[in-house]
Amino acid sequence: xxxxxxxxxxxxxxxxxxxxxxxxVDFNGWEMPVEYPGSxxxxxxxxxxxxxxRNSAGLFDVSHMGDIRLHGPQALAAVQHMTFNDAARLAIxxxxxxxxxxxxxxxxxxxxxxxxGEQDFLLVINAGTREKDLHWVRDAASExxxxxxxxxxxxxxxxxQGLNGWRTLQKLADADLAQVRFYWFTYGSVCGLPNxxxxxxxxxxxxxxxxxxxxxxxxxxxxxxxxxxxxxxxGILPCGLGARNTLRLEGAxxxxxxxxSDAITPWEARLDRFVKMEKGDFIGRSALAAQKASGLxxxxxxxxxIERGIPRDGYTVxxxxxxxxxRVASGSPAPFLKKNIxxxxxxxxxxTEGMELGVEVRNQIVKCRVVPLPFYKRPxxxxxxx
Amino acid sequence: MAYPPEYxxxxxxxxxxxxxxxxTIGITDFAQNSLGDxxxxxxPKAGSTLTAGKTFGTVESVKAVSDLYAxxxxxxxxxxxxxxxxxxxxxxxxxxxxxxxxxxTNPAELAGLLSAxxxxxxxxxxx
Numbered sequence: 322x323x324x325x326x327x328x329x330x331x332x333x334x335x336x337x338x339x340x341x342x343x344x345x346v347d348f349n350g351w352e353m354p355v356e357y358p359g360s361x362x363x364x365x366x367x368x369x370x371x372x373x374x375r376n377s378a379g380l381f382d383v384s385h386m387g388d389i390r391l392h393g394p395q396a397l398a399a400v401q402h403m404t405f406n407d408a409a410r411l412a413i414x415x416x417x418x419x420x421x422x423x424x425x426x427x428x429x430x431x432x433x434x435x436x437x438g439e440q441d442f443l444l445v446i447n448a449g450t451r452e453k454d455l456h457w458v459r460d461a462a463s464e465x466x467x468x469x470x471x472x473x474x475x476x477x478x479x480x481x482q483g484l485n486g487w488r489t490l491q492k493l494a495d496a497d498l499a500q501v502r503f504y505w506f507t508y509g510s511v512c513g514l515p516n517x518x519x520x521x522x523x524x525x526x527x528x529x530x531x532x533x534x535x536x537x538x539x540x541x542x543x544x545x546x547x548x549x550x551x552x553x554x555x556g557i558l559p560c561g562l563g564a565r566n567t568l569r570l571e572g573a574x575x576x577x578x579x580x581x582s583d584a585i586t587p588w589e590a591r592l593d594r595f596v597k598m599e600k601g602d603f604i605g606r607s608a609l610a611a612q613k614a615s616g617l618x619x620x621x622x623x624x625x626x627i628e629r630g631i632p633r634d635g636y637t638v639x640x641x642x643x644x645x646x647x648r649v650a651s652g653s654p655a656p657f658l659k660k661n662i663x664x665x666x667x668x669x670x671x672x673t674e675g676m677e678l679g680v681e682v683r684n685q686i687v688k689c690r691v692v693p694l695p696f697y698k699r700p701x702x703x704x705x706x707x
Numbered sequence: 708m709a710y711p712p713e714y715x716x717x718x719x720x721x722x723x724x725x726x727x728x729x730x731t732i733g734i735t736d737f738a739q740n741s742l743g744d745x746x747x748x749x750x751p752k753a754g755s756t757l758t759a760g761k762t763f764g765t766v767e768s769v770k771a772v773s774d775l776y777a778x779x780x781x782x783x784x785x786x787x788x789x790x791x792x793x794x795x796x797x798x799x800x801x802x803x804x805x806x807x808x809x810x811x812t813n814p815a816e817l818a819g820l821l822s823a824x825x826x827x828x829x830x831x832x833x834x
Contacts (some may be wrong), residue, residue, distance in 0.1 A: 344743075355770070358742060367769050368744045475733055563743075563770055629791075631767055654746045654769050683765070 332384035333477045333541035349449030351385040354561035370564035371656040378483035379560040385448035393467035396440040403461040407597035411436035422605030428581040430454050477541035482494040482529030489552035512544045526572020573695035579650040591621045619666045626661040630687030632680035638665045639679040708736040719776040719788040721757035731805045739801040739832045748790040779816045781809030
């Protein structure tokens with residue numbers, strides 16, 4: 322770990338993580354847990370945490386994410402103007418994956434848009450782009466009759482993920498969680514805290530919930546500990562950013578700076594299904610139309626190593642005979658799939674499923690196969706199983 | 708975990724156990740603990756040469772790649788194949804899971820390595 326002159330920002334749960342002996346790292350200016358050690362009877366480490374989420378339940382502090390509220394007579398118009406998905410399709414109580422684009426069609430950030438009311442929206446944004454997004458949103462909303470509120474520091478955000486995540490949360494919540502559909506949200510009392518936003522969302526490619534509670538240390542720590550206790554019978558583990566990354570990678574969920582960035586468009590990132598060109602104009606729409614017409618020079622693919630070796634972020638992707646053609650966006654061992662996987666940008670001619678490519682790992686070419694995304698898909702159920 | 712007093716150590720967290728002309732090399736408990744769950748160990752083939760201070764392979768956790776540094780110069784006479792299929796043994800038994808065995812070409816190099824006591828002091832300062 323390097324010593325820096327910049328003080329890292331801390332979430333309200335920082336002391337709780339340290340108390341559990343978590344290994345802390347600098348994530349985009351935030352001091353966050355990367356993994357937790359095991360303790361009496363409880364396993365620890367990235368792999369155990371990852372498997373806990375896939376098999377049962379895991380708990381994440383995601384308070385470093387940002388929250389921007391847009392409300393006012395033209396809030397919907399403002400949201401439509403600055404995002405690529407169609408917020409008009411959202412019922413009150415529903416959320417969608419969306420993104421803010423630059424006029425060039427590349428990403429400012431990806432966001433989850435929650436419709437709190439007819440003209441009332443909550444955008445949940447990435448930690449590393451909080452300030453950039455806020456300026457962007459304020460600017461894009463300025464021509465609309467709409468207030469923009471930064472609520473980022475008001476909430477501690479905790480994710481309870483895994484098929485037993487809802488069971489854990491249900492023990493502490495008075496809302497009937499079985500009634501909350503995937504990518505919908507409700508309000509209820511959690512750990513005695515009234516009117517808590519409870520969303521069936523997450524970044525693990527597993528079922529689960531995220532709650533938004535007051536960000537004072539005492540409340541945050543109490544709720545965190547009550548969730549760990551409530552989940553004990555399910556073997557719930559506290560999970561750090563290490564497992565968060567391997568979980569989202571197995572599900573091929575984008576990470577800013579990797580699969581999406583200010584140099585990548587949604588077509589290149591294979592996020593076509595979220596782009597609603599027909600909804601009307603939005604920032605970046607004309608650039609996207611132009612790129613669709615002229616064709617893509619590169620596109621995101623999934624790779625699976627078919628011989629020994631681990632493709633990692635930034636490694637060069639080659640043809641089967643070793644000619645460089647692209648770059649790994651994210652690469653890692655996949656603890657649940659027990660394979661070494663990667664997302665990568667390659668020219669469309671090299672993006673055919675089943676095709677053999679290579680990844681330069683130090684001085685060798687490790688053979689990989691192009692596989693469909695996502696690498697992992699959870700078994701789908703409409704409601705949490707009782 | 709105690710550091711075996713009969714081994715010698717490097718600041719890059721390798722250990723070497725010497726018997727006659729043969730050195731057996733692995734990584735320390737401090738190293739495996741810092742790495743987390745080890746998923747991949749890349750070692751050279753028998754017959755290749757180690758040069759003291761130079762990298763000779765890698766050990767990988769899910770999150771990171773770490774170089775292995777040769778404590779001594781020599782010819783590799785054996786490689787622990789077990790680690791290709793069971794890399795986690797390095798986590799559970801770091802001082803017993805050897806990686807390579809070498810025939811030393813310059814035993815004087817051993818004098819520059821750390822004793823168990825010195826290594827223990829060194830890692831206490833690192834933490």
